[in-house]
Amino acid sequence: MAEEIAWVGVDWGTSNLRAWGIGESGAVVASAESDQGMSKLSRDQFPEALGAALAQMPLPQGPLDVVICGMAGARQGWLEAPYLEAPTELGALGQGAVRPDMPDERFRVSILPGVCQRQGGENVMRGEETQLLGLASLHTEYTGLVCMPGTHSKWARLEGTRIEHFSTAMTGEMFALLKTQSVLRHSLNGPLDGPEQDEGFVAGARDGLDDPAALLGQLFTVRAASLLSDKAPDWCAGYLSGLLIGTEIAANRNEIGTDPVPLIGSDKLCALYMRVLHMAGASGRLVDSTEVVLAGLKAARASIA
Amino acid sequence: MAEEIAWVGVDWGTSNLRAWGIGESGAVVASAESDQGMSKLSRDQFPEALGAALAQMPLPQGPLDVVICGMAGARQGWLEAPYLEAPTELGALGQGAVRPDMPDERFRVSILPGVCQRQGGENVMRGEETQLLGLASLHTEYTGLVCMPGTHSKWARLEGTRIEHFSTAMTGEMFALLKTQSVLRHSLNGPLDGPEQDEGFVAGARDGLDDPAALLGQLFTVRAASLLSDKAPDWCAGYLSGLLIGTEIAANRNEIGTDPVPLIGSDKLCALYMRVLHMAGASGRLVDSTEVVLAGLKAARASIA
Missing domain, CATH: 3.30.420.310 (2-keto-3-deoxy-galactonokinase, C-terminal domain)
Structure with missing residues (x-):
């Protein structure tokens, strides 16, 4: 029998949402996807969209932590999670999380902040900071640039789990x-x-x-x-x-x-x-x-x- | 009484057309504008569009030279006027003119070529070369860059009436x-x-x-x-x-x-x-x-x- 879901991680972007049910061991036990990205939702539609994604997975009876990164925390998202300001330590990312209201009280939802930069070129990211923290966690030795190609490519300078500086190329x-x-x-x-x-x-x-x-x-x-x-x-x-x-x-x-x-x-x-x-x-x-x-x-x- | 029109000059661009009736003295005697730019016309509609613009001016009885620069000479225009190739002498621009059929035989129509560049960065212009020739005619001493800001800005290096090199910035x-x-x-x-x-x-x-x-x-x-x-x-x-x-x-x-x-x-x-x-x-x-x-x-x- 498969391991039970201990908590859920969600990457909620502009155009879609991906959710993973994680077991106590850290293994991915189940996953779900949805096209209900931030840009398609008004503020009050987020709880239902999340509930629908979670319902695709075999959930435990008790309360469940749900940790969300990405555009759900933008000003036009579910609940604004104020930016950390670079240079900043990503190891403390969770301390900036906000708690939106979720009608279904089984779910304890946290939305992680993005990172902004005011000195050396104003800039913002939401979602990439969590990937950078993950990279730093998996490769603790790495110091240098990280490139994240895409619609808006990010280039970030990491020193361990610290983000020193970043830019966005359109x-x-x-x-x-x-x-x-x-x-x-x-x-x-x-x-x-x-x-x-x-x-x-x-x-x-x-x-x-x-x-x-x-x-x-x-x-x-x-x-x-x-x-x-x-x-x-x-x-x-x-x-x-x-x-x-x-x-x-x-x-x-x-x-x-x-x-x-x-x-x-x-x-x-x-x-x-x-x-x-x-x-x-x-x-x-x-x-x-x-x-x-x-x-x-x-x-x-x-x-x- | 105003001077009679001796010939007509036309700048026929992508989105509109401007025509000037010029007297023997070189003065502008009359002018006309039309929104019938190249992009709005199929090949066989050009003669009628030109006729309509000319009809806005007091034309003489006899035959009339009509000299056209711009997109009317593009491949998708009235009749393709093959490019001169930079570096090139603009003083000879008229030698590359083409003669489209014009049903109304009073009008002897010439379409001037554009200029292309194959070495040092492929590039094309149609219309700007005539402005550059005009600038060189009015300021015979000038050698250096000319900047033509717009949707597609041109930067051209002129030496007298010779165009040495040019680029296009979008x-x-x-x-x-x-x-x-x-x-x-x-x-x-x-x-x-x-x-x-x-x-x-x-x-x-x-x-x-x-x-x-x-x-x-x-x-x-x-x-x-x-x-x-x-x-x-x-x-x-x-x-x-x-x-x-x-x-x-x-x-x-x-x-x-x-x-x-x-x-x-x-x-x-x-x-x-x-x-x-x-x-x-x-x-x-x-x-x-x-x-x-x-x-x-x-x-x-x-x-x-």
Whole structure:
């Protein structure tokens, strides 16, 4: 017979929610997913959405801790969990948790704070701090940059469980906007995963790495290449992706040391970042994002008052 | 009695068309405008759209030269006028003109070519080359960069009437996309021309000038500033505009000499660029865009075979 659920960890993002039932041993006993992300819910719909996700798992009779990270704690979420301010010790993340009202009193719900930064470039994160705590818990020796590719990529400098500084690059959102809404869409109008995508990606990454200050000008190369050299949509898509990722990595290049940069994100995206890191004379290593968010929720739970 | 129209110059862009009736003396005798830009017309609708614009002016009885620059000569326009290839002499622009069929045989229509660039970054322009020729005709002594701010800003290096090199920065389009379609729209949701716009503009321009390679990361500052410092939409709009223009100017800074950079574009936009050029330790001077396109059409007409 399977282990009983001892507590539940939840990663509640903008567009969806993932929940894991964890046993006393720390093993994942059950899991649930839902498309009820923060952006789809008004404040009073959060308890029901959480209840529906929890109901997918075999719950014990007694009371149950539920520890949530991510956008549920944003101002427009369920209940605002005020930011910790970087530089800050993530080991104390749970001390900043807030307790929203939950009609079903079996569930003792805590929402973890995000992290903000006021000095050295205003910035905010919600959810990534828990993954960073998890990474630090699993790899206690690591000091250096961590890269979290995505719609809004995060680059954070960790020293053990301490977050020193971080930035956000709008790389993924920019790719989507340029691909679908800008003049470049005319050059990306067709199959994008064809054989020339790779050649385009390498050319774009090289241009971005070589001259990141020229991004606004290099983007239009996509259009010119399709008009002048008949570059196909797959080449253009590869170029645009490579150019943006190359520019993003170049902007962080000086802070990257000799250790491989931990990469937390989708496998596909992380593989692209790994490749461009290599072109930049650096290296990356894949980190399982589910593993680190679970480790982070677990570590945070230990410090909840 | 007014001078008679001797020939007609037309600037036919993506979204509209402007036509001027020119007398033998070179004076503008009449003018017309239309919203029948290239993007709204199928190939066979161009003759009628041109006829309608010409009909707004008092035309002479005899045959009439009509010289057109701009997107009417694009592949998706009326008749493709193949690009000249930079570096190239703009004095010979008229030699590349094409002659589309015009049902009304009174009008002898010529469409001027655009300019492309294959070496040193693929690029294309259509319309700006005629303004550049006009600028060179009016200021024969000028050698250096010319900046043409807009949806797709052009930066061209002129040596007299020769265009050496040019680039295109998607600055204006990026501003519009980020303002209306990206996550930053939440921070720009309100009156944008308020009293804090100016302070935001200066802050953004400074950040763009200081670290143009960090654009993808600096953009998110807009969101963070509204979340953490309650920056108002007008500040955020100013910051975004300043950041993009500062980044664009920084990318061209090394090619800007001690002469003021000629600025061709809308008065409002040129004033912003002038200001950021000044912040960058350079200077700009406003050029009347109608004056230069007319001078360019006139100079090009002289070389039409």
